[in-house]
Each structure stands twice: as C-alpha cells, then as structure tokens.
Amino acid sequence: MDCWSTPLHLDDEFKKLVIRMNPPRVTVDNTSNRTATVIKVDSANRRGSLLEVVQVLTDMNLIVRRAYISSDGEWFMDVFHVTDQNGKKCLEDDVVDRIQQSLGPRVRSFRSMRRSVGGQPALEHTTIELTGRDRPGLLSEVFAILADLKCNVVAAEVWTHNSRMASVVYINDETTGLSIDNPDRLAKIEQLLLYVLKGNIDKKSANTAVSVDSTHKERRLHQLMYADRDYDIYEGDYMATSDRNKLFVTVDNFIDKGYTVVNLRCPDRPKLIFDTVCTITDMQYVVYHGTVIAEGPEAYQEYYIRHMDGYPISSEAERQRVIRCLEAAVRRRTYEGIKLELCSEDRVGLLSDVTRIFRENGLTVIRAEVTTSSSQAMNIFYVTDVSGNPVKSETIEAIRKEIGLTILQVKDDGVCSKSPPKESGKFSLSHLFRSSSEKFLCNLGLMKPYS
Missing domain, CATH: 3.30.70.260 (ACT domain)
Structure with missing residues (x-):
C-alpha cells in the first residue's frame, strides 16, 4: 500500500467533518x-x-x-x-x-x-410492504384480510403499473392503537397476505415484508416497483x-x-x-x-x-x-381513471367495505392514497373498469348512493388531461x-x- 494513502475509515470521518463544518x-x-x-x-x-x-x-x-x-x-x-x-x-x-x-x-x-405517518407517531404503527401481480379485486382482498385480523389501516399508498402492484401500508392494533410486534401475529399477517398476492396467475414471485420502521412511502414504492422490474414489458401487459x-x-x-x-x-x-x-x-x-x-x-x-x-x-x-x-x-403516477375522494369518520374495516363495493360494481383500483387524521379518514382512489376503460357515470352514481353521496365525491384530477407534445x-x-x-x-x- 502507498505510504501516502489514507485509510477508508479516516476518509469517511474527514468527509463527515467537512459536512459538519x-x-x-x-x-x-x-x-x-x-x-x-x-x-x-x-x-x-x-x-x-x-x-x-x-x-x-x-x-x-x-x-x-x-x-x-x-x-x-x-x-x-x-x-x-x-x-x-x-x-x-x-x-x-x-x-x-x-x-x-x-x-x-x-x-x-x-x-x-419522518416521524409520523397519517398523523400517527412512528412507534404506533407497523409497516407492511407488498408487491405482486395486479388483478381486479386484489386491494379489496388485502384490506379484508387486515380487517379480519383486527388490524387498523392508519395510512397506505398503492401503485399499479405494467400489471404489477406495489403498496406500503401502515397498520396498528385495533384494540390498543399501537404497533403490532408479536412475532407469531406478524408471521400470520405476512403468510395470509402472501397467499392472496400469489393467487393462481402470478408468473412472477409475490413478496411481503413487515417491519416497525417508518419509511418514506413514495420513495419506497419506486424502489419496490423497480425491484419488481415493472419497467419490463411482457406480452399482454397494457x-x-x-x-x-x-x-x-x-x-x-x-x-x-x-x-x-x-x-x-x-x-x-x-x-x-x-x-x-x-x-x-x-x-x-x-x-x-x-x-x-x-x-x-x-x-x-x-x-x-x-x-x-x-x-x-x-x-x-x-x-x-x-x-x-x-x-x-x-x-407509475400517471393514471387515466376517475378520481374518487372519500372523507368520513374512520373505523376498522372501512377500507375493506369500500373496496368490496368497488369490486362488486366492476371497478378496479389502479391507485390509492389512504390517510387518517385523528378519527377522520381521507382516502383517494383512482378507478377504472376491469378492462382499464373509463367507468360509466351511472355506475359511479350507484356506488356513491351505496356509500353515501356526501362521503364519496368525484374529483377532477387533471393529471392526464395535458395535451401531448407536438x-x-x-x-x-x-x-x-x-x-x-x-x-x-x-x-x-x-x-x-x-x-
């Protein structure tokens, strides 16, 4: 080794010193x-x-x-x-x-x-990361399992792209309102979610991960979809x-x-x-x-x-x-579906019920943003029909009547309304x-x- 070279650990310490100064x-x-x-x-x-x-x-x-x-x-x-x-x-x-x-x-x-998610301290939620092949009704099944396991969804974000789905979900215990740290319970949550994600048609491996760490949702979603190779185009992908x-x-x-x-x-x-x-x-x-x-x-x-x-x-x-x-x-963030905004009193099972109604009316969720503040739920869903086409207005109105006209609103997002380059x-x-x-x-x- 050159007698004038600097050990790597000293070089790192010098860089830290420069930053502090x-x-x-x-x-x-x-x-x-x-x-x-x-x-x-x-x-x-x-x-x-x-x-x-x-x-x-x-x-x-x-x-x-x-x-x-x-x-x-x-x-x-x-x-x-x-x-x-x-x-x-x-x-x-x-x-x-x-x-x-x-x-x-x-x-x-x-x-x-990053000390809080959806208005909740980081220590009061457990993080679940999911990746798998997207299909109609998948989100409804995920939220139904969490509700059945007495898990309350504090916040979540779901992306779909190239027939793949990635989501980061923050949950806590329905009874205590605290993070879930029991190893057996976490293993059961992970096992059931993985079973749903794999389904019968997933040609690529699904994945779940559970932790008590706080993550930056959107950056993590990019990382999850990149690791899942959603940038590859497969025959039949839309x-x-x-x-x-x-x-x-x-x-x-x-x-x-x-x-x-x-x-x-x-x-x-x-x-x-x-x-x-x-x-x-x-x-x-x-x-x-x-x-x-x-x-x-x-x-x-x-x-x-x-x-x-x-x-x-x-x-x-x-x-x-x-x-x-x-x-x-x-x-990943550019969608042509209808934007629905749901604001209501939060309760365990709310997301399971809402997404079930979407599924029963032939809607598929292509993106979702779930947040809670105190006891108020503020959720945004981008939806299409199962073929990826716009949803008929009469279908949307029927769903709004079932959920509540004042609770579920149609919003003009404008994300995809820009004209293409000339x-x-x-x-x-x-x-x-x-x-x-x-x-x-x-x-x-x-x-x-x-x-």
Missing part, C-alpha cells in the same frame, strides 16, 4: 422573481443530497417550476423556483421558516424527520398508445466531458422531478448538472450523470434500461430561454454554458 446554506428569495419563490441551497456534497432536497420540497407540497443543479466536485449548488399548489409564491412566514429549517443542517439527517406518445426520454453520452446526458419531456404534473431524481439515484447514478423547466403544460428535464464508479453509461443495454426505468418512473424526436434544454439564475450559475463556473 460546512452545513447547507439556504436562502429563500421572494423578490427577484415575479411569479415564484427562489430557493438556493449550497453545501459540501455527498451522494443523495439532491434527492433529499427534492424530497423535502415535495413533502411540503411545493411545485418546482424551474431547477438548476450543479454538484460537480466536493460542493453542490441547487436553485429551485417553486410555488404552492395554487401557483402562488410562498409568502407566509411559517412556510418560509419551514423551508429554511427543512433544507438547513437537518437535511443531512432527513430520515430522522400500455396505452396515447401515453407512449406523450413521453420522450433520450440517453446519450457526452464523450468530451465524460457524462451521460439524460433528456426527458412529458406533460407536467406534481412530483415529476422527485420521481425522476429518485429513480436516477436508486439506479446508482449521480447527477452532476441538471436543468428542469416546468412552467407550461410540458416539463423538460436534462441531467448530466455518471454511474457511482465515475463512468458514463458504457453499453447499449444499459442505455435502454435507463430509458425504460425513467419511463416507468413517470408512468414534436417528437431528440430535444435539448439548450434551445430554451435561459433565466438569470442559470446565467448566474454559468458565471460561477457551476454550469456548462450552452451555445
């Missing part, structure tokens, strides 16, 4: 931009910094309109133009304070911030032609600088930047530079990436895999107008100038 500096600017709040973050760099920042913004329900990213070397600087859900600046003092606190020194210990025409992903090597350049264009929607950055990070790539523009009906994202080993993509197979995975990351083929953000924030990064040498 250089905590993230966050500025929140509501004056320089007419329509958005500008958030600037710079700090000593480490893998995952970008995702943690984007994750915090997403969890605060902020919409990223523009983003300029540079993290080449030991330092990163990110600039985000954000608005609230109504397209307004974040003018309230408490919102500004939350941004500064969330993206300040605590960003380095982000996982410690993919709408109109959806393919709305999404463009290109991946090419920038030979001169040793980067791989990822370009993505699709209809804009909330959480899009989180979905793409999450996928890039979990596929073991690092974003060194990036630009995001999402100020109209379309979103444009451009990232300069390398694998964790420092090299760009080296094969055509790897390039195609990145394209498929990013396409899947976008489509042009296809390769594209680049270099052809778009550059704002003053990007020029500022170029002047500092933190972003490659474009001709």
